[in-house]
Amino acid sequence: MLKGLRLLGSTAFVVGLFVIVFVVIPWHVTVVDEPSVGGPLPWWVRTAVYVFLGGVLVVLASVAVEQQLGGPTAKELAEAAEPPGLLIANTDSVPGRAVTEVLGLAQGHTIYAIWLGKDISALVRLILGGELTEYTEMMGKARAVARRRMTEQARKLGADAVLNVRYTTNSVVGTAAELLAYGTAVKLSPAAGESGVT
Numbered sequence: 249m250l251k252g253l254r255l256l257g258s259t260a261f262v263v264g265l266f267v268i269v270f271v272v273i274p275w276h277v278t279v280v281d282e283p284s285v286g287g288p289l290p291w292w293v294r295t296a297v298y299v300f301l302g303g304v305l306v307v308l309a310s311v312a313v314e315q316q317l318g319g320p321t322a323k324e325l326a327e328a329a330e331p332p333g334l335l336i337a338n339t340d341s342v343p344g345r346a347v348t349e350v351l352g353l354a355q356g357h358t359i360y361a362i363w364l365g366k367d368i369s370a371l372v373r374l375i376l377g378g379e380l381t382e383y384t385e386m387m388g389k390a391r392a393v394a395r396r397r398m399t400e401q402a403r404k405l406g407a408d409a410v411l412n413v414r415y416t417t418n419s420v421v422g423t424a425a426e427l428l429a430y431g432t433a434v435k436l437s438p439a440a441g442e443s444g445v446t
Contacts, residue, residue, distance in 0.1 A: 262365050334399055335409035335436075342409060342436060349435040351405040356397025360390035361424035370423075387425065391415060394429040407433035 335342060362370075366382040373380050394415070402410045413431035420426050 262363075265364075334403060334407065336395075336399065336413055336431070337409065337411055338413045338431075340412050342411070344439055346437040347411070347434045348437050351402075351407050351433040351435065353430060354398050354402035354405060354407065354410050354433040355428060355430035356394045356399070356401060357426060357428040358390050358393040358397070359420050359424055359426045360386055360393070361422070362386045367423055383423070387417070387427065390417075390425065390427040391429070394427045398429040398431065402431075402433040405433045406435070408436040409434050 341347065362382055362385075366386075370380045370382040373382075398410065398413075410431040410433050413429065416428045416430075418426045418428075
């Protein structure tokens, strides 16, 4: 119930902000006369304002539709399980198996952000204290996507394992964060009792 109220409050904030930006300001620019300017603004100024705001609305709408249809990130999250037969480890060796060939660096990264409503909820938590669950969820999704992309690259290199796996994160802009997963893609010798075929 509290989560629903938080969502309702943050949605009201965002809707209010968009009404101010996309309705009140254009109305003021196009309808209100300013005596010091000598009458209403010229038609080309009004056209420029509407073209600019229309472009922003088209971008916002296209991103919203893409997210609803499930863009590449959503598909990668749905397939986040490790590919069968590919070992992922943060150690530099695998007990009972030797590294027979180093194939190179395997890496995957993503830049992830949450929508403004969740940012507002997180700000309230920052004041009141507690886990910032909105950012925890965001970073969990980013980690899954980056790891998936790393394993796909390792698979393309023909790796049996990715060793020395590390994660690093950087702030990009605002609350958007880049997450990079990387490790060494290697070929391994067969385990004891296995045939030489991988």
